[in-house]
Amino acid sequence: MMLVSTRRHTLAILVxxxxxxxxxxxxxxxxxxxxxxxxxxxxxxxxxxxxxxxTSDTAAQSTEPDEPAPLEDADQLxxxxxxxxxxxxxxxxxxxxxxFGLTNDGTGFDTTGAIAPGSIRVITALNxxxxxxxxxxxxxxNLAESLTPNDDFTSWTITMRQGLLxxxxxxxxxxxxxxxxxxxxxxxxVGFAMAQIxxxxxxxxxxxxxxxxxxxxxLPYGLVGQPGWMVSPxxxxxxxxxxxxxxxxxxxxxxxxxxxVVRNPNYWRADExxxxxxxxxxxxxxxxxxxxxxxEAGDVQGYISPGDEDIVDxxxxxxxxxxIGTAGANEYLWLLNTTAPPFDDLRVRQAMAHAIDKQFIIDxxxxxxxxxxxxxxxxxxxxxxxxxxPQFDPAAAQALVDEYExxxxxIEFELxxxxxxxxxxxxxxMMSFLTDVGIxxxxxxxxxxxxxxxxxxxxxxxxxxFQFGSPDPDGEYPFFHSSGGFLNWTNLVSADIDAGLDAGxxxxxxxxxxxxxxxxxxxxxxxxxMIWVDHLNGVxxxxxxxxxxxxxxxxxxPDGSASLAMTNGNFFAWPGxxxxx
Amino acid sequence: xxxxxxxxxxxxxxxxxxxxxxxxxxxxxxxxxxERFAGxxxxxxxxxxxxxxxxxxxxxxxxxxxxLGNAVRFDFGDSIVxxxxxxxxxxRESLPKTLxxxxxxxxxxxxxxxxxxxxxxxxxxxxxxKAASSTAFGLLALPAFVLGIYMSFVxxxxxxxxxxxxxxxxxxxxxPLNNLRQMFLPSLTLxxxxxxxYLRLLxxxxxxxxxxxxxxxxxxxxxxxxxxxxxxVLRPSSLNFTTAVGLNIAGxxxxxxxxxxxFAINGMGRLVIQSVILEDFNVVAAVVAILTVAYVMMNFxxxxxxxxxxxxxxxxxx
Numbered sequence: 001m002m003l004v005s006t007r008r009h010t011l012a013i014l015v016x017x018x019x020x021x022x023x024x025x026x027x028x029x030x031x032x033x034x035x036x037x038x039x040x041x042x043x044x045x046x047x048x049x050x051x052x053x054x055t056s057d058t059a060a061q062s063t064e065p066d067e068p069a070p071l072e073d074a075d076q077l078x079x080x081x082x083x084x085x086x087x088x089x090x091x092x093x094x095x096x097x098x099x100f101g102l103t104n105d106g107t108g109f110d111t112t113g114a115i116a117p118g119s120i121r122v123i124t125a126l127n128x129x130x131x132x133x134x135x136x137x138x139x140x141x142n143l144a145e146s147l148t149p150n151d152d153f154t155s156w157t158i159t160m161r162q163g164l165l166x167x168x169x170x171x172x173x174x175x176x177x178x179x180x181x182x183x184x185x186x187x188x189x190v191g192f193a194m195a196q197i198x199x200x201x202x203x204x205x206x207x208x209x210x211x212x213x214x215x216x217x218x219l220p221y222g223l224v225g226q227p228g229w230m231v232s233p234x235x236x237x238x239x240x241x242x243x244x245x246x247x248x249x250x251x252x253x254x255x256x257x258x259x260x261v262v263r264n265p266n267y268w269r270a271d272e273x274x275x276x277x278x279x280x281x282x283x284x285x286x287x288x289x290x291x292x293x294x295x296e297a298g299d300v301q302g303y304i305s306p307g308d309e310d311i312v313d314x315x316x317x318x319x320x321x322x323x324i325g326t327a328g329a330n331e332y333l334w335l336l337n338t339t340a341p342p343f344d345d346l347r348v349r350q351a352m353a354h355a356i357d358k359q360f361i362i363d364x365x366x367x368x369x370x371x372x373x374x375x376x377x378x379x380x381x382x383x384x385x386x387x388x389x390p391q392f393d394p395a396a397a398q399a400l401v402d403e404y405e406x407x408x409x410x411i412e413f414e415l416x417x418x419x420x421x422x423x424x425x426x427x428x429x430m431m432s433f434l435t436d437v438g439i440x441x442x443x444x445x446x447x448x449x450x451x452x453x454x455x456x457x458x459x460x461x462x463x464x465x466f467q468f469g470s471p472d473p474d475g476e477y478p479f480f481h482s483s484g485g486f487l488n489w490t491n492l493v494s495a496d497i498d499a500g501l502d503a504g505x506x507x508x509x510x511x512x513x514x515x516x517x518x519x520x521x522x523x524x525x526x527x528x529x530m531i532w533v534d535h536l537n538g539v540x541x542x543x544x545x546x547x548x549x550x551x552x553x554x555x556x557x558p559d560g561s562a563s564l565a566m567t568n569g570n571f572f573a574w575p576g577x578x579x580x581x
Numbered sequence: 582x583x584x585x586x587x588x589x590x591x592x593x594x595x596x597x598x599x600x601x602x603x604x605x606x607x608x609x610x611x612x613x614x615x616e617r618f619a620g621x622x623x624x625x626x627x628x629x630x631x632x633x634x635x636x637x638x639x640x641x642x643x644x645x646x647x648x649l650g651n652a653v654r655f656d657f658g659d660s661i662v663x664x665x666x667x668x669x670x671x672x673r674e675s676l677p678k679t680l681x682x683x684x685x686x687x688x689x690x691x692x693x694x695x696x697x698x699x700x701x702x703x704x705x706x707x708x709x710x711k712a713a714s715s716t717a718f719g720l721l722a723l724p725a726f727v728l729g730i731y732m733s734f735v736x737x738x739x740x741x742x743x744x745x746x747x748x749x750x751x752x753x754x755x756x757p758l759n760n761l762r763q764m765f766l767p768s769l770t771l772x773x774x775x776x777x778x779y780l781r782l783l784x785x786x787x788x789x790x791x792x793x794x795x796x797x798x799x800x801x802x803x804x805x806x807x808x809x810x811x812x813x814v815l816r817p818s819s820l821n822f823t824t825a826v827g828l829n830i831a832g833x834x835x836x837x838x839x840x841x842x843x844f845a846i847n848g849m850g851r852l853v854i855q856s857v858i859l860e861d862f863n864v865v866a867a868v869v870a871i872l873t874v875a876y877v878m879m880n881f882x883x884x885x886x887x888x889x890x891x892x893x894x895x896x897x898x899x
Contacts, residue, residue: 240665257847
């Protein structure tokens with residue numbers, strides 16, 4: 001077996017929706033173990049900065065971090081089988097089609113709305129983003145030829161490449177980009193992610209200028225995700241189809257079943273031989289046993305793994321490749337609505353954090369593969385710093401509960417959760433920890449794919465959640481900042497959180513950004529608006545036949561440099577996927 | 582003719598009652614579909630406009646009447662969850678697959694049950710009877726999800742004879758071989774559960790009929806055993822069997838949810854369950870209407886078959 005790790009950024013997936021706005025990226029929570037819920041954003045995602053190396057010698061370049069994003073986790077799990085060297089020696093061949101299993105169904109393709117994980121997975125083949133991520137998770141122009149900021153980062157100019165066409169033959173010009181960005185910004189659901197943009201102006205045939213209300217040095221990361229997805233202007237807001245710019249075109253989508261995409265003969269990178277595949281059948285397979293049997297029978301050539309079981313089971317299987325994202329994965333957590341009782345009281349939130357044994361959950365439900373979380377950033381992330389998030393301490397939890405109950409009364413709450421058996425199992429165990437200290441929680445199932453909408457409407461007390469896989473912390477901005485509106489899931493307003501996130505967004509200096517994110521993480525640990533469980537690195541995976549290549553290996557950006565692998569958060573790596581004939 | 586008119590009147594009555602009750606129950610459900618469809622920050626005017634478009638404005642009776650008027654034209658309104666699709670669009674995708682699954686399963690089940698029942702009834706207690714009865718009880722005891730996974734594993738994974746999932750199912754006219762190959766395992770799984778029931782029912786009635794005087798007379802006249810069984814025993818023994826087949830067909834039009842999940846078929850069962858979970862009321866109402874018609878029609882057909890199978894019913898002797 002070949003176990004190749006990759007850094008997966010998980011996309012954010014979003015689950016549901018939402019999302020995103022902001023930055024986002026991520027993976028499908030759907031894929032995550034358990035997943036189900038999560039919101040995501042597809043919106044921003046990723047990378048980093050400024051113009052293309054060969055075109056920019058201005059401030060744009062200066063915006064790039066001095067050091068590459070940390071990917072030290074990547075490839076720590078290396079191939080035991082044919083190995084990367086063997087893979088590298090294989091020449092891609094064009095042709096063929098595959099069936100790829102999805103965990104979540106899609107709900108449509110409206111880029112100005114909440115997009116479900118299943119839809120995002122399909123969009124990854126239909127779309128190219130304005131901005132891409134290189135192998136170090138730094139942003140690089142992709143569909144755009146360059147992104148150039150002014151001196152103080154209060155204005156960015158996006159210049160498109162010549163000759164780009166949408167699937168319907170319409171040009172991808174400055175006006176089309178303006179129309180897409182404006183529609184996104186105007187969306188009541190996802191527009192908060194672009195709230196800082198005051199005006200969007202088509203400067204000339206190929207350029208668009210974004211004027212901002214405040215400096216935003218990392219804005220390009222936001223254009224990796226949903227805000228950077230361009231569709232033909234006449235189809236903006238259309239839910240049943242996606243007329244994008246990507247390597248494949250949507251041939252059919254059947255809700256509840258899946259979608260079929262076919263090669264785009266006019267793909268803008270066709271002269272590179274891309275894409276290799278003729279077609280991809282995305283098939284919605286809700287049941288794990290069915291998915292496994294279909295894979296073993298060769299009826300699907302790859303699928304998003306729902307968790308640790310696949311990794312453990314396939315580890316010794318020479319006929320199966322498991323591509324594991326080892327960085328940038330989503331987290332599993334509970335959102336707490338801090339504006340509604342009982343979670344409007346800090347003591348209750350702290351008591352819950354103290355009551356739950358995260359390591360027990362990891363050992364029991366993740367085969368010990370994940371890492372305990374104290375916040376949205378993984379310890380391997382270069383922006384990570386430790387905080388004072390309450391650790392497992394039943395006695396401390398009991399004391400806080402006793403104090404609260406003496407003043408207010410019994411602690412009771414409902415946990416909203418999508419009907420996913422494996423997630424509910426985890427939630428039930430967490431509930432039992434809470435029961436031990438006198439907190440009475442009940443599970444309230446909501447509809448599939450309804451997490452984001454329910455959270456946006458504040459119709460919850462606690463929420464089982466998967467999210468926060470953005471490659472850059474700025475991608476999480478709207479989900480924590482008080483200006484995030486609907487997307488500030490927990491409704492917590494914290495001056496420290498706002499100040500920290502603003503510092504990270506507005507500064508280009510790495511030390512200043514790190515200080516800002518340290519302030520942000522510390523405030524999160526103190527305020528406990530979320531009950532963190534684990535970073536899902538190591539259990540978010542894609543299972544493939546050995547004959548299918550390009551899923552877990554880096555792709556190529558337009559300038560020839562390596563991009564992140566699909567399993568590390570680069571959703572748009574489908575052009576480089578090929579299958580041995 | 583009178584019977585036909587009576588049945589038709591009954592169909593219409595049942596349709597009204599069931600659809601109205603469904604409408605009433607959906608109306609009592611919490612939440613406002615119009616607000617949900619409108620999304621966040623929608624103005625009251627926008628919500629009202631959407632309410633009108635979805636046919637949700639007015640009193641319950643007004644809405645029901647309007648819905649009914651549209652339903653006869655197969656206009657059941659838009660899906661509230663899957664924007665861009667009408668309820669009929671979703672049903673039109675699912676219903677053919679479910680119908681094909683149902684028809685194939687019934688053909689397989691009847692094709693297996695009738696010969697086995699005849700063979701069993703000819704020699705009650707004989708080897709065939711014992712083997713068939715044991716197998717039938719075994720199949721009855723096996724839940725569909727166990728049987729389906731097993732069939733998929735053996736014939737799909739191990740032998741590779743059939744696909745384990747239904748994927749991009751071609752039309753029966755377009756590529757019948759591929760279509761039937763994909764639908765074979767789910768149909769067989771469903772059929773095996775039905776065979777057990779059909780076999781037991783038909784065997785019992787056959788044995789009872791074989792005790793009739795006219796059968797002994799036929800034997801005394803020297804008619805072949807095969808002729809007696811197929812021509813003179815099977816038909817009058819088929820009433821209960823026919824009833825069971827009719828009810829199963831009607832029920833299966835609503836989808837075989839477990840089979841559909843096991844073989845990834847986007848059929849009516851999955852559509853119904855998903856629509857209920859997601860509170861996609863227009864789709865639920867449309868599906869209920871179609872199922873109601875299907876149920877009543879099937880019962881009507883079974884009644885007609887009764888009179889064909891047994892002339893005494895046609896002539897009011899029974």
